Amino acid sequence: MKRTTAILIFLSPVLLFAQIRLPLEKQTPPIGTSNAEMVEYLGKITAASDVLEMEIAGKSHQQREIPVVFSPPRKQWKSENTTVMIFAQQHGNEPSGKEALLMILHEIYLNPKHYDFSKLNLIFVPMVNPDGNEVNRRRNGNRYDLNRNHVILTEPETRALHKIFHKYLPQVTLDVHEYGFRTWLKEGYIKDFGEQLDCITNPAIPETLKNFALNEILQPTIQSTRDRGVRANRYLITKGGLNDFVRHSTTDINDGRNGFGIQLTLSFILEGLNPLGKSEQIWQRAKYQQTLIENFISQCQEKSAQIKKLVDEIRRNAKKEYPDSVVIVADYTKKYSHPLEVSLKKTSDFREEKVVLPDYRPEPEKLLTVSRPNAYIIINPTQQIIELLDSHNFPFAKFDKKEKMVVEIFRITGTDTLHYESRDTIIPAGKFIRTQKEIPAGSIRIPTTNERAIQIVQIFEPQSFYGLSHYPEYRYLIKGKEFPIFREISQN
Numbered sequence: 029m030k031r032t033t034a035i036l037i038f039l040s041p042v043l044l045f046a047q048i049r050l051p052l053e054k055q056t057p058p059i060g061t062s063n064a065e066m067v068e069y070l071g072k073i074t075a076a077s078d079v080l081e082m083e084i085a086g087k088s089h090q091q092r093e094i095p096v097v098f099s100p101p102r103k104q105w106k107s108e109n110t111t112v113m114i115f116a117q118q119h120g121n122e123p124s125g126k127e128a129l130l131m132i133l134h135e136i137y138l139n140p141k142h143y144d145f146s147k148l149n150l151i152f153v154p155m156v157n158p159d160g161n162e163v164n165r166r167r168n169g170n171r172y173d174l175n176r177n178h179v180i181l182t183e184p185e186t187r188a189l190h191k192i193f194h195k196y197l198p199q200v201t202l203d204v205h206e207y208g209f210r211t212w213l214k215e216g217y218i219k220d221f222g223e224q225l226d227c228i229t230n231p232a233i234p235e236t237l238k239n240f241a242l243n244e245i246l247q248p249t250i251q252s253t254r255d256r257g258v259r260a261n262r263y264l265i266t267k268g269g270l271n272d273f274v275r276h277s278t279t280d281i282n283d284g285r286n287g288f289g290i291q292l293t294l295s296f297i298l299e300g301l302n303p304l305g306k307s308e309q310i311w312q313r314a315k316y317q318q319t320l321i322e323n324f325i326s327q328c329q330e331k332s333a334q335i336k337k338l339v340d341e342i343r344r345n346a347k348k349e350y351p352d353s354v355v356i357v358a359d360y361t362k363k364y365s366h367p368l369e370v371s372l373k374k375t376s377d378f379r380e381e382k383v384v385l386p387d388y389r390p391e392p393e394k395l396l397t398v399s400r401p402n403a404y405i406i407i408n409p410t411q412q413i414i415e416l417l418d419s420h421n422f423p424f425a426k427f428d429k430k431e432k433m434v435v436e437i438f439r440i441t442g443t444d445t446l447h448y449e450s451r452d453t454i455i456p457a458g459k460f461i462r463t464q465k466e467i468p469a470g471s472i473r474i475p476t477t478n479e480r481a482i483q484i485v486q487i488f489e490p491q492s493f494y495g496l497s498h499y500p501e502y503r504y505l506i507k508g509k510e511f512p513i514f515r516e517i518s519q520n
């Protein structure tokens with residue numbers, strides 16, 4: 029009797045404690061966590077835990093909540109810690125990253141000492157795209173691909189994410205996705221790279237940051253993931269067959285990786301293999317993602333002091349020293365091409381085979397560099413432009429009265445098409461004319477003499493591969509005879 033009571037007393041807190049279960053655990057078979065299930069679950073575990081805190085970061089296009097979880101709670105954050113932001117499911121039909129983050133949060137809730145994340149301030153956004161999640165669709169409720177929205181920031185989901193970023197300025201970010209296996213199916217191979225991790229690739233991002241991301245975080249994370257028996261590789265992509273060129277992730281700044289990387293951040297993308305569809309093997313897919321993400325966070329924990337020192341120093345310097353010039357066009361050309369041996373599975377018997385990809389292009393070539401102007405001047409800015417500047421937290425000022433100044437105006441003579449990264453990008457043809465111009469009151473001045481310089485130049489230069497005019501919403505910029513964003517030149 030005595031013994032039974034003792035066991036009951038011992039068990040009851042455990043039983044109470046175990047009442048909160050992962051949404052996926054309650055489903056037979058597990059099919060995936062809905063937005064409502066996730067919001068309810070996160071509300072419960074964060075209320076029950078001293079080391080978790082939840083806030084609603086924003087709402088989706090269709091008014092669904094986007095929760096953000098902090099660990100430890102922000103009051104316990106240490107200023108010497110590295111801040112890491114991990115977000116998942118920008119693409120609604122890639123759910124395993126969300127499930128993996130919920131699994132990690134569940135471990136933290138069950139046993140706060142399960143991981144040693146003592147040198148980190150962690151931010152989790154498990155479901156960036158709730159509208160897409162509910163209907164298993166890539167895009168949000170406004171039919172926008174959120175992972176191509178980090179330049180124009182028109183969508184509430186990406187705006188919410190950038191708001192979090194600007195508030196806490198994490199030194200490290202990780203964006204979690206999934207990929208399909210069909211790339212080389214016609215040629216008899218399954219692309220099973222397991223977990224694919226990539227880092228910042230935009231050529232304007234400082235080399236020290238890129239090298240650290242690759243050598244000190246990406247490579248050791250892949251190695252430690254393999255050591256735990258999970259397949260992992262650096263992210264590779266091709267739009268063609270085995271003989272076509274393969275490259276790493278895009279140099280564009282409109283995704284969740286370079287979008288933060290261009291703001292001087294150690295930014296990463298993770299893609300887990302999605303073998304069949306929405307809910308097939310969802311538990312296993314999430315477990316693989318969880319393994320890599322845990323190893324990723326462990327690398328950040330181990331190197332927290334180094335990361336903090338490096339990123340903060342680069343950001344501090346960028347506030348007072350600005351680049352003379354900025355790369356605005358780059359492509360994975362043949363310049364650095366060489367063969368690469370990879371391991372693929374044969375469709376016939378699933379056996380692994382070494383295959384040599386003849387045209388591996390590891391680095392983008394810098395193709396057009398421009399000198400940095402002091403500022404960009406926008407005549408008669410639309411509401412859309414003002415919202416863009418606000419969403420990016422760019423510094424800008426309005427002209428109270430008209431002013432004469434020396435500017436460079438891009439005279440448009442036609443258009444050119446760049447076929448880079450296997451897509452067509454239209455840029456205006458023409459040339460800059462230096463002239464004195466009267467700038468009307470109400471115009472906007474966006475200075476480049478700040479830590480956002482490289483991002484501002486890539487977004488506002490007329491011939492930039494990363495520029496505004498590639499988006500249908502901003503195509504009007506290249507319709508006239510001159511580009512309506514001028515370069516302000518210092519007058520010596």
Ligand SMILES: [Zn+2]
Binds near residue numbers: 119122205206
């Ligand atoms: Zn994706």
